[in-house]
Amino acid sequence: MTRSEDVDREQFLEAVQGLLRGDFSHLAPVFEDDSSNSCAILRWHANGWFNDQQPALEEALTCACFLGRTSVVLRLLADGMDVSAGRRTGLNGFHWAVNRGQLDTVKLLIEQKAPLEERNMYGGTILSTAVWSAIHEPRPDHLAIVEALLKAGAKHESFECPTGNAQIDALMAR
Numbered sequence: 001m002t003r004s005e006d007v008d009r010e011q012f013l014e015a016v017q018g019l020l021r022g023d024f025s026h027l028a029p030v031f032e033d034d035s036s037n038s039c040a041i042l043r044w045h046a047n048g049w050f051n052d053q054q055p056a057l058e059e060a061l062t063c064a065c066f067l068g069r070t071s072v073v074l075r076l077l078a079d080g081m082d083v084s085a086g087r088r089t090g091l092n093g094f095h096w097a098v099n100r101g102q103l104d105t106v107k108l109l110i111e112q113k114a115p116l117e118e119r120n121m122y123g124g125t126i127l128s129t130a131v132w133s134a135i136h137e138p139r140p141d142h143l144a145i146v147e148a149l150l151k152a153g154a155k156h157e158s159f160e161c162p163t164g165n166a167q168i169d170a171l172m173a174r
Contacts, residue, residue, distance in 0.1 A: 062086030065093030090121030101139025
């Protein structure tokens with residue numbers, strides 16, 4: 001093994017530990033630009049390095065959703081990953097995508113028929129996670145995410161309305 005391969009393998013092992021800890025923000029560099037196979041996560045996956053690291057690979061999908069790396073999510077799903085996999089943090093990738101305001105990733109997950117009513121460790125559905133996040137940790141695309149989830153058929157009976165947020169309450173009233 002060359003020095004470069006040793007360094008890459010060392011980075012992989014560090015990333016695995018970070019994925020298993022849910023250290024998603026710090027892992028952003030290994031999810032960068034997947035064009036021309038330069039995304040480390042996809043390269044490692046293609047090389048079979050995750051073959052004995054299934055829990056870490058599942059968390060890689062969740063992390064890609066958290067970071068809004070839609071093309072990485074698409075690639076992992078195309079390679080047969082379960083859309084609901086990776087919930088060591090208590091939230092799966094769909095919950096994290098709505099929490100972090102990752103609209104393009106949310107749209108992809110809706111297109112891929114990810115379950116809308118799946119519950120996180122707090123008992124919240126995808127929609128209730130989006131609503132909670134829009135109120136408590138607002139990001140620019142949260143309202144568009146709530147609207148997209150409602151259009152996709154998400155049920156809003158799992159939380160109290162009115163929420164106290166006029167824009168969200170208006171979406172729910174439609």
